[in-house]
Amino acid sequence: xxKATDLTAHTHDxxxxxSPDRPEGAAARPARPPRIEDVAxxxxxxxxxxxxxxxxxxxxxxxxxxxxxxxxxATGYWSNPHASALRSGRSSIVAAFVSNxxxxxxxxxxxxxxxxxxxxxxxxxVGQTSYSYSRELSAIQSLRSLRPAAVFFTGVIELEExxxxxxxxxxxxxxxxxxxxxxLDMLVGFSNTDAGRLAASHLVARGYRRLAFMGRSGGRGAxxxxxxxxxxxxxxxxIVETIRVEQVxxxxxxxxxxxxxxxxxxxxxxxxxxxxxxGLGTLLEARxxxxxxxxxxxxxxxxxxxxxxxxxxxxxxxSFDSNAMGTRAGEMIVDRLDPRSDGTLASSxxxxxxxxxxxxx
Amino acid sequence: xxKATDLTAHTHDxxxxxSPDRPEGAAARPARPPRIEDVAxxxxxxxxxxxxxxxxxxxxxxxxxxxxxxxxxATGYWSNPHASALRSGRSSIVAAFVSNxxxxxxxxxxxxxxxxxxxxxxxxxVGQTSYSYSRELSAIQSLRSLRPAAVFFTGVIELEExxxxxxxxxxxxxxxxxxxxxxLDMLVGFSNTDAGRLAASHLVARGYRRLAFMGRSGGRGAxxxxxxxxxxxxxxxxIVETIRVEQVxxxxxxxxxxxxxxxxxxxxxxxxxxxxxxGLGTLLEARxxxxxxxxxxxxxxxxxxxxxxxxxxxxxxxSFDSNAMGTRAGEMIVDRLDPRSDGTLASSxxxxxxxxxxxxx
DNA sequence: TTGTAAGCGTTATCAA
DNA sequence: TTGATAACGCTTACAA
Numbered sequence: 002x003x004k005a006t007d008l009t010a011h012t013h014d015x016x017x018x019x020s021p022d023r024p025e026g027a028a029a030r031p032a033r034p035p036r037i038e039d040v041a042x043x044x045x046x047x048x049x050x051x052x053x054x055x056x057x058x059x060x061x062x063x064x065x066x067x068x069x070x071x072x073x074x075a076t077g078y079w080s081n082p083h084a085s086a087l088r089s090g091r092s093s094i095v096a097a098f099v100s101n102x103x104x105x106x107x108x109x110x111x112x113x114x115x116x117x118x119x120x121x122x123x124x125x126x127v128g129q130t131s132y133s134y135s136r137e138l139s140a141i142q143s144l145r146s147l148r149p150a151a152v153f154f155t156g157v158i159e160l161e162e163x164x165x166x167x168x169x170x171x172x173x174x175x176x177x178x179x180x181x182x183x184x185l186d187m188l189v190g191f192s193n194t195d196a197g198r199l200a201a202s203h204l205v206a207r208g209y210r211r212l213a214f215m216g217r218s219g220g221r222g223a224x225x226x227x228x229x230x231x232x233x234x235x236x237x238x239x240i241v242e243t244i245r246v247e248q249v250x251x252x253x254x255x256x257x258x259x260x261x262x263x264x265x266x267x268x269x270x271x272x273x274x275x276x277x278x279x280g281l282g283t284l285l286e287a288r289x290x291x292x293x294x295x296x297x298x299x300x301x302x303x304x305x306x307x308x309x310x311x312x313x314x315x316x317x318x319x320s321f322d323s324n325a326m327g328t329r330a331g332e333m334i335v336d337r338l339d340p341r342s343d344g345t346l347a348s349s350x351x352x353x354x355x356x357x358x359x360x361x362x
Numbered sequence: 363x364x365k366a367t368d369l370t371a372h373t374h375d376x377x378x379x380x381s382p383d384r385p386e387g388a389a390a391r392p393a394r395p396p397r398i399e400d401v402a403x404x405x406x407x408x409x410x411x412x413x414x415x416x417x418x419x420x421x422x423x424x425x426x427x428x429x430x431x432x433x434x435x436a437t438g439y440w441s442n443p444h445a446s447a448l449r450s451g452r453s454s455i456v457a458a459f460v461s462n463x464x465x466x467x468x469x470x471x472x473x474x475x476x477x478x479x480x481x482x483x484x485x486x487x488v489g490q491t492s493y494s495y496s497r498e499l500s501a502i503q504s505l506r507s508l509r510p511a512a513v514f515f516t517g518v519i520e521l522e523e524x525x526x527x528x529x530x531x532x533x534x535x536x537x538x539x540x541x542x543x544x545x546l547d548m549l550v551g552f553s554n555t556d557a558g559r560l561a562a563s564h565l566v567a568r569g570y571r572r573l574a575f576m577g578r579s580g581g582r583g584a585x586x587x588x589x590x591x592x593x594x595x596x597x598x599x600x601i602v603e604t605i606r607v608e609q610v611x612x613x614x615x616x617x618x619x620x621x622x623x624x625x626x627x628x629x630x631x632x633x634x635x636x637x638x639x640x641g642l643g644t645l646l647e648a649r650x651x652x653x654x655x656x657x658x659x660x661x662x663x664x665x666x667x668x669x670x671x672x673x674x675x676x677x678x679x680x681s682f683d684s685n686a687m688g689t690r691a692g693e694m695i696v697d698r699l700d701p702r703s704d705g706t707l708a709s710s711x712x713x714x715x716x717x718x719x720x721x722x723x
Numbered sequence: 724t725t726g727t728a729a730g731c732g733t734t735a736t737c738a739a
Numbered sequence: 740t741t742g743a744t745a746a747c748g749c750t751t752a753c754a755a
Contacts, residue, residue, distance in 0.1 A: 005526055009555045010557060011541060011552070011712040012541075012553050012555055012556050012559075013541055013542060013543040013553065013555075014540045014541045014542050014551075014553055014554050014555050014582075014585050015542075015555065015585060015588065016542050016543065016544060017518060017520045017540075017542065017581060017584075017585070018520055018521075018522055019495070019520050019521050019522060020521075020522040029725075034507055036748060036749085037748065037749065037750095038748080038749095046725080046726090047725070047726050047727080048726095048748090048749075048750090049725080049727085049749090049750070049751095050724085050725060050726075052749070052750060053724090053725085053750095056750090060724075060725095061724075062725090063724060063727085065724085077503060079504055079506060079507050080504050080507065080748090080749075081448070081507040081747085081748050081749065082444075082504075082508055083443075083444040083445075083447040083448040083453065083506060083507075083508075083509070083747085083748080083749090084444075084448050084731090084747070084748035084749040084750085085748080085749055085750075086444040086731095086749090087442070087444040087445050087448055087730095087731050087732065087733085087747090087748085087749075087750095088730075088731050088748080088749045088750045089731085089749080089750055089751080089753075092444065094487070099473075102473040102474075102476055102477050103473065103474075103477075103685075105466060105469075105470075108466075108469045108470070108473050109466075109469070111464075112460075112463040112464065112469050112488070113464075113730085115463055115488050115489075115490070116463050116464075116490065119489065119490060124487055124488075124489065124504075125454070125487065125488050126485055126486065126487045126488075127476050127485075127486050127487075127488060128476075128480065128485065128486075129471070129476070130482060134380070138428070142438060142440050143440060143485075145440060146395055146440050146442040146443060146444075146732090147397040147443055147444075157378060159379055159380050160379075160380050160381075161379055161380060161381040162381070164490040164730065178555065179375045179378075180372060180373075180375045181374060181375050181378065182374040182377065183377060189373075190371045191372070192372045192374065192375055193375050194373055194374075194375050194535045195372060195373050196377065198373075219665075220378060221375075223378075224375050224376060224378070227376065233586075234436050246669075277682075312674065313673070313674025324464075341398060349595065351372040397732060398732065398733065398734095399732080399733095407741080407742090408741070408742050408743080409732090409733080409734090409742095410733090410734070410735095410741080410742065410743085411740085411741060411742075413733070413734060414734095414740090414741085417734090421740075421741095422740075422741085423740060423741090426740085426741085441732090441733075442731090442732050442733065443735085444731085444732080444733090445731070445732035445733040445747090446732080446733055446734075447733090447747095448731090448732080448733070448734095448747050448748065448749085449732080449733045449734045449747050450733080450734055450735080450747085451747075471724085507748090546731075558752095565741075
């Protein structure tokens with residue numbers, strides 16, 4: 002295969018190499034990875050005994066077990082996960098599906114989950130659903146034959162047909178990022194409706210009455226808007242404008258949303274941005290346009306960006322801990338998969354929301 | 363299994379459910395996913411013909427092919443990846459190994475890579491090497507039997523023995539995050555040495571002469587320090603203190619590193635932090651301790667945090683595009699795996715570094 | 724506690 | 740262009 006390069010302008014890094022002291026007589030590694038049969042032969046037992054020694058050590062006599070484990074160590078044997086999954090109908094893969102792979106919050110949760118399950122011998126596989134039911138469907142269909150040990154979604158499965166498909170998998174499922182009364186299985190969520198209410202309460206308490214909302218139109222965006230509108234109405238404030246933004250990948254999208262908001266021509270004194278990047282983009286764009294914040298315009302965001310508090314002005318924000326969310330999801334999964342678990346770990350959890358007042362409201 | 367919950371304090375979100383219009387006569391889904399044999403029987407061909415129709419359509423007559431694809435569609439057939447991998451010795455999994463799953467830069471690169479490979483029918487699996495050779499070894503060993511289609515590392519494999527193991531896998535490998543002259547296979551990197559040089563040049567040009575360095579002691583940290591020290595010496599500046607921080611998970615670690623730096627008792631007028639979070643933590647801690655920045659202390663960081671420019675003061679930073687890095691890695695991988703590729707895509711790439719002057723130097 | 728036999732669902736190989 | 744046969748490496752079910 003041709004190798005083209007475009008290196009000219011850059012200096013190479015020094016070569017970082019370490020050569021271990023290889024024992025003199027160390028045999029060259031065989032071209033093929035060792036199979037369970039190789040281990041069995043060397044240990045003088047049958048393959049199934051090796052399998053037991055590795056998966057259910059208690060079912061093998063200590064003497065045999067030690068001998069087997071020694072051979073395993075010496076050969077560098079590693080069970081073939083495909084063969085294992087094919088025969089047993091269960092793999093050591095934990096599948097995670099993210100609404101948007103570029104969102105920092107989702108990735109944080111997924112990677113926190115990966116950390117936990119990895120420590121228990123599972124491997125995490127990432128996929129993207131793109132807030133789309135059809136992508137969600139094909140993701141779920143691929144799970145039917147992948148036979149993962151468990152699934153984690155950064156969201157709630159809404160489509161009844163997809164819920165049915167997932168139930169049929171008969172594996173632990175963690176939904177997250179919302180707090181519905183009827184999760185498929187396990188849940189690490191927070192109340193999006195409460196987040197909206199909290200936002201309205203805060204803005205009204207600060208004296209704002211003409212409110213605008215920015216967020217996705219479906220799912221959690223709708224929930225946040227519902228709570229926001231409900232509480233605003235209760236408190237006598239008005240939602241004068243609602244901007245729907247379906248895909249948010251960078252602050253640019255927030256800047257654009259703010260300009261769209263202005264085009265509506267309505268006057269408002271505060272915006273609730275149901276998403277970090279929207280909030281950040283709005284802040285930058287509004288300041289650039291000469292708005293004084295919060296005097297001309299107040300800004301409240303929702304998200305988990307720990308840098309919101311480091312900006313100048315510090316963004317007022319409603320926040321939750323996406324890292325903890327992923328960790329808890331991972332813990333629920335490994336607990337459920339652990340046959341020795343006593344099953345007392347909560348299978349549903351609602352994380353707290355925190356309103357962190359900054360300098361923008 | 364017992365279900366404990368601790369829900370009391372929170373409001374449930376409304377149920378978000380959608381039920382599709384299911385066609386009248388739609389049969390209930392069978393409990394077991396369809397196998398290739400089911401499709402074959404319904405299409406009146408043998409299993410291997412179905413397999414060919416799906417993988418190498420050109421080898422099947424158009425008429426047969428269409429009939430098969432119709433049945434595939436109707437049954438929702440999805441090839442079992444484990445059986446396929448077991449038999450063929452190659453799976454559709456792309457493995458990605460990250461030095462630290464909590465690092466935003468690494469996750470960004472990995473998820474960008476996931477995005478690309480996913481569009482070509484591969485699934486990305488994430489693992490963590492924790493900057494440790496032994497973790498790296500076990501990661502690589504697991505690959506021997508996982509038989510992924512390709513591997514992506516957010517780093518360079520340093521240990522000669524691990525390099526040998528990887529070569530034996532005989533699959534596309536992408537290393538990244540550095541620019542050594544002898545990559546294992548493909549490379550999307552940048553020069554860490556140049557980054558260090560750039561840092562020293564900038565600081566000296568701004569009039570700083572007593573410099574401090576913060577970063578990891580091994581690998582890329584060492585390269586950045588080498589370039590930094592080399593250029594500083596050339597320009598007549600002195601490196602008065604070097605702080606080694608092996609694990610950086612949050613700004614807290616940066617705060618701590620700064621305090622450690624002070625304990626040394628040496629006086630310095632500028633710090634180069636080889637990592638975003640170290641820089642941010644140092645900034646926060648130094649300001650809290652009453653240091654005026656950059657008058658009392660200048661600060662230059664290395665990383666890819668687009669928020670560095672939004673802080674107040676804006677952090678001076680040497681930056682690269684980790685998102686592009688992951689995307690390019692993904693593109694290299696799918697190109698190499700595509701039998702129709704003409705092999706003209708560069709297999710080695712050096713990304714540009716950009717010095718973005720902020721208000722801290 | 725250990726072993727035998729069979730099969731998970733696919734694809735390589737060879738034959739027609 | 741299509742098919743028969745066997746095998747990938749493991750674990751279930753059953754037997755000793």
